[in-house]
Amino acid sequence: MTPVSPVPPISVDPQERPRDARAALARLETAVTRVVHGKPAVVRLAVAALAARGHILIEDVPGVGKTTMARALARALGGTFRRIQFTSDLLPSDILGVSIFNQETARFEFRRGPIFANVVLADEINRTTPRTQSSLLEAMSEGRVSIDTHTHELDQPFMVIATQNPLEHFGTYPLPESQMDRFLLRLRMGYPSPADERRVVTAAQLEDPVEAIEPVVDAADVAAIQTACARVRVEDALLDYAQRLVAATRESPFLALGVSPRGFQGWYRAGKARALVAGRDYAVPDDFKETAIPALAHRLVLSGGSAGEPLGRAREEAERVMNELLERIPVPA
Numbered sequence: 391m392t393p394v395s396p397v398p399p400i401s402v403d404p405q406e407r408p409r410d411a412r413a414a415l416a417r418l419e420t421a422v423t424r425v426v427h428g429k430p431a432v433v434r435l436a437v438a439a440l441a442a443r444g445h446i447l448i449e450d451v452p453g454v455g456k457t458t459m460a461r462a463l464a465r466a467l468g469g470t471f472r473r474i475q476f477t478s479d480l481l482p483s484d485i486l487g488v489s490i491f492n493q494e495t496a497r498f499e500f501r502r503g504p505i506f507a508n509v510v511l512a513d514e515i516n517r518t519t520p521r522t523q524s525s526l527l528e529a530m531s532e533g534r535v536s537i538d539t540h541t542h543e544l545d546q547p548f549m550v551i552a553t554q555n556p557l558e559h560f561g562t563y564p565l566p567e568s569q570m571d572r573f574l575l576r577l578r579m580g581y582p583s584p585a586d587e588r589r590v591v592t593a594a595q596l597e598d599p600v601e602a603i604e605p606v607v608d609a610a611d612v613a614a615i616q617t618a619c620a621r622v623r624v625e626d627a628l629l630d631y632a633q634r635l636v637a638a639t640r641e642s643p644f645l646a647l648g649v650s651p652r653g654f655q656g657w658y659r660a661g662k663a664r665a666l667v668a669g670r671d672y673a674v675p676d677d678f679k680e681t682a683i684p685a686l687a688h689r690l691v692l693s694g695g696s697a698g699e700p701l702g703r704a705r706e707e708a709e710r711v712m713n714e715l716l717e718r719i720p721v722p723a
Contacts, residue, residue: 411618417606421466428586438663441619444574445550460551468605469508476518482525512552530572576688622662627722647691657685
């Protein structure tokens, strides 16, 4: 796919250039739903992840629109876009870049890898080795990469959208807990309704619908969105509720590992982002309840889990435990 026109890193103070963050989010949501039919809740969560400065793992069977949604969001955002097809022979340098000796200048020059983009699509991320998977950790956590003795800052905004098939485990390398913890949300697409499936089939006959998407926000819009998300209000009673739920995951006999402080922080940001996408500058219990499973379930480790257990089965069991906790912990009035 031909990359969209690049935009410079964010350098505009949102206070000096007022932007309507909620209007920008609505434009993003509308643009993506034009090609991702029948999945408004999934699109809304993906847009919320951007508002919360997070990354997304889209986990589902092949052919349901994982890559389409990632491409559509990247096109609507503008900026630079790179797609990395993860394979067993992919090396960290293929992602981050490499230093090459220039004989004319007698100096090493750094050639930037595809990680240096505003939106990076990590396609089938579990098909590469743990060593290559781990090369993304610093980039996803800190927005920079270290090569040799030098640290290179990534362009902002920066977002990784990864995909993987949860049912196929032959020739794959399951993501370790440390890698899963870097994804703000894990999303599922699911099959479309019969009417939406007809629209998908007929729309793709003459041209790729994603290529028709024009950027609807710029760098300053994204900065305003992320600033507005950080300012969403969360009452103490709601924060107490979230903390009780997190504590319950650490005490559950069904879980070997509950939600970490980083996971709690991610859920907190996701709940605020969901409120902003809904058009509010304050959070309500539904914002946290509806983001609990996408933000927390993939961070849980089941008690007595098998190393060879398919991802789909483990995911369903983790979500079942989370649902039980959500039903048991009382919601603040």
